[in-house]
Amino acid sequence: MSKVISHSLFTDFDIDLFKAGKHFKLYEKLGAHLIEVDGVKGVYFAVWAPTAKSVSVVGDFNYWVQGEHHLNVRWDSSGIWEGFIPEVSKGSLYKYKIQSHIDGVVTEKADPFALYCEKPPHTASVIWDLDYNWKDENWMHTREQFNALDKPYSVYEVHLGSWRRAEHNRFLSYLELADELVKYVKETGFTHVEFMPIMEYPYDPSWGYQLTGYFAPTSRFGKPQDFMVLVDRLHQEGIGVILDWVPSHFPEDGHGLGFFDGSHLYEHPDRRKGYHPDWKSLVFNYGRNEVRAFLISNAVFWLQHYHIDGLRVDAVASMLYLDYSRNEGEWEANIYGGRENLDSISFLKEFNEVIYSNFSGVQTIAEESTSFLMVSRPTSIGGLGFGMKWMMGWMHDTLKYFQKETVYRKYHQNDLTFSMTYAFTENFMLPFSHDEVVYGKKSLIYKMPVDEWQRFANLRLLYGYMFTHPGTKLLFMGAEFGQTNEWNFQNSLDWHLLEYDYHSGIKRLITDLNALYKSYPALYEKQFTGDGFEWINYSDHQNAILSYIRKGNNPNEKVIIVCNFTEVVRENYRIGIPENVKIQAIFNSDKTIYGGSGIEIPNQLKIDSISYDGRDFSAELTLPPLSITIYSYS
Structure with a gap:
């Protein structure tokens, strides 16, 4: 040699x-x-x-x-x-x-910049290239019209190792997923997929959030070019691809970035800033120039060489605060005496500036769970510069409400209406993510109360409420058909459940909601601005009913939504109507095709010249039990 x-x-x-x-x-x-x-x-x-x-x-x-x-x-x-x-x-x-x-x-x-790694538990890097003949030119040239903030954005969150398994519980390969997953996402109508981390990671129970190969798609499912095929196929079907990206921490595995050259090279040397007590992992030194360049280069790499359309940045809250998960005495204030991590904040701003100035038609999304201000506002006005932020408060409040039996809901309507007091302070994404269906939290269907019928009716109502609430949408795999077990990364989803009507009904409902969301601009064109939403009545606590209007750019085209959060059928329920116009029914979650009771609503509402809810006109509706009914007018 x-x-x-x-x-x-x-x-x-x-x-x-x-x-x-x-x-x-x-x-x-x-x-x-x-x-x-x-x-x-x-x-x-x-x-x-x-x-x-x-x-x-x-x-x-x-x-x-x-x-x-x-x-x-x-x-x-x-x-x-x-x-x-x-x-x-x-x-x-x-x-x-x-x-x-x-x-x-x-x-x-291992090489921090390796393009390919040995299949775990082996840890060597592999000499590789990125040669590939992409076939997604149409998508790349037009994706801005699909990824913009005023477009429908419905995300299917996927863990590749457990979405579906082959015989003997074998992982599906990237190439198999390029057939099966792409077909399924297209069929159910999601606009985007979000992959939980696919960068190389040594430990399966970390779900990919403890990375050692930042520039290498995990070899568990095939070669780098095989992952390119998966992305390429999704793009050819008009589906955007988001990657979970983890610049917040990394594991202490011997072959990884920690103590790389015998010094604290990538991690902060002060343990109070360089170690994450919850995850027992190391935290990047965001004040070191070379480390910042490493991380931003990594983000740019996935967008450039893998044609990725968005990065969902994991654990942003842990990056923003010096005292995150630390007790008194375990952290040191910044130079101004505050708890904010100024180096990290500076890094996140620069990351977003680089991404948005170098790539058109992409989005960055922050998983940020605190009240930190202006996460999704431009850096030019003091924001962090993200395109969107997860609306964790909405998610927690909504699930808390839905877990209550209907007899108690009239006392807790504020859990639902509170979100509208801050809904437009950020560009919010509404997430029902993997974090909500693990570690004893139960699956979404088993968060719903009482008997089987009410559980499924509540779940249908929950999804309808989500799709009509301002903001983009994210749903973790399995939720679209009412997965009953908690998510287990070691096994496939319970696909056999689709043999049962209630479960196949939920999948049909999600498919139709995705189609509805994409078909009515009033549901997405102003999803981040206050003039895209108007309450009809939020104060009918006694009946546990909400009614509201969604609006887009065309002032003559609106969508009316009425939610009945009890199992009581409401006949002749009157709501105020702004104008004397033709109002057409476009969705009813109680249809039998979804597993509902089949109570019908009129195809067209009769408008009365009766003032109600502060409006000059009104109409009487039939509200099926535990249902959401949606109407359009123009």
Whole structure:
């Protein structure tokens, strides 16, 4: 095997950008790159290890012997070690053996910029490329009209390892998912899929939220190009792809980023800022320029090379506050005496600025559970710059309300109406995510009270309420057909439930709600602005009924929604109508095709010149039990 040849892909300008934390395509320089030097094919290696005394590449091409292939440290104090090794080829396994200046400390690390990794529990990096012939040109050229904030945005959240399993509980591959999952998402009408983390991770029970291979799709389901096929197929069917992205923490696994070169390189050296007590993981040092460049480069990488349409940023709240999950004495205030993590806030703003200035038709979404202000407002006016924020308060309040038996709901209507007092302070996404159906929280269907009929009627009502409430939508896999068991990452969803009418009825309802959402601009064009919503009556606590209007850009086209949160059928229930117009029924969750009781509502409402609810006109409705009925008028 040939020795290391001095070679560099870095220019002086690259190094200046890297040191300043402004190099956002580091994956083009750092890592392992198949190239040709003076007519000889091989691999150029580059790794950042500023406190290293020596760095060797070890792999199956040199029998994992340290010292066979020493990299050369750059002269410019960048801390980058590099070199070209001839004859190393695609598919070879490798790691970096790093001897620290600290006496006796030697680490053996996977490549932070590896494009492909060994299948866990093995931990080596794999020499690979990103060659692929994309076929999604139409989507990429037009996706802005599908991903914009005034478009329908209905997300199906998926854990690839447990959506569906093959024989003997085997994972489906990316290629199998490109057939089965794409067909299913198209059939049910979701506009986007969100994948729980697919970057390489060592420990299955982490669900992918403890990453070691930030630039590599997990090899559990196939090769990087196989994942590209999955994304490509979704795009060809007009379905956007969102990835969960985890810049908040990383595990202490020996081959990962922690204590990388014998020093606290990626993690903050102060344990009060560099360790997450809940997840027993390390926290990035957001004040270090090179670390910021690593993370933002990673975000850019997925959007550029995998054509991803959005990044849902995990655990943003844990990044914003120095005292997150810490007791008194376990954290240190910022320079102004506050609890905000100023380095992290600065990083998140820069991340969003880079993404939105370099990619059209993408969105960033914050999983942020606190009252931190202006998460989804532009950085130019002091916001964090995200496109959307999860509306966790709405989710908690809504589920709390629905878990109550109907006789008590008249005392708790505020749980539902409160969300409208702050609904337009952010660009909110309404999530029923994986977090709500694990660890004893029960599945959504079993959060609903009383008997089987009421449970399913409540679930249908819950989904109808969600799809007509302002904001975009997210539903975790299995919820669309009333999965009864809690989510278990080790097994497939309970697909056999679709053999039963109640469950197939829920799936039919979700399919129709997705179609309705996409068909009526009043339900999405102003989903983030107050002029897109109007109460008809929010104070009928006694009957546990809400009625409201959704509006879009066309002032003559509106949607009226009436929710009956009890099992009592309401005959001749009067609501105020703004105008004397033709009002047509477009949805009834109580239909028998959904598993409902089949109480019919008139196809067209009769408008009376009777003042009601502060309006000049009104109409009498029939409200089926535990139902949502929806009407349109123009």
